[in-house]
Amino acid sequence: MAAGTRQERVATRERNPKWKLPVVRIEMSECINCDACLRHCPDQFGAIFNHGIDVIIVPELCSGCGKCLPACPVDCIYEDPTPAPTPDEWWAHPYGPEDPYV
Numbered sequence: 001m002a003a004g005t006r007q008e009r010v011a012t013r014e015r016n017p018k019w020k021l022p023v024v025r026i027e028m029s030e031c032i033n034c035d036a037c038l039r040h041c042p043d044q045f046g047a048i049f050n051h052g053i054d055v056i057i058v059p060e061l062c063s064g065c066g067k068c069l070p071a072c073p074v075d076c077i078y079e080d081p082t083p084a085p086t087p088d089e090w091w092a093h094p095y096g097p098e099d100p101y102v
């Protein structure tokens with residue numbers, strides 16, 4: 001299954017191989033948890049979630065489109081060419097009961 005849709009990316013836990021831009025990550029030590037980035041991530045990507053008190057980006061869902069960057073009031077979203085492995089518990093958010101993108 002090609003990871004062409006968000007549903008497929010969630011099912012396979014794979015990024016769309018056609019995406020060439022690097023994913024982005026939130027620097028937790030600088031983030032003020034305002035949720036602005038979350039509201040600016042396009043629904044077809046739907047990569048940013050509240051995770052407890054943190055705001056997180058699931059790398060496999062992030063196209064690197066950059067729409068979230070100008071939304072951040074403290075500029076704490078950075079390119080992440082080599083993302084760390086995604087924790088299992090982050091996968092509870094896409095299509096979970098509080099998925100903000102469905």
Ligand code: SF4
Pocket residue numbers: 023024040041042045046047048057061062063064065066067068069
């Ligand atoms: S770069 Fe685009 S896809 Fe990635 S988290 Fe930001 S808005 Fe979402």
Ligand code: SF4
Pocket residue numbers: 026030031032033034035036037038055071072073074075076077
């Ligand atoms: S917009 Fe910036 S400060 Fe606000 S939640 Fe997102 S990363 Fe954190």
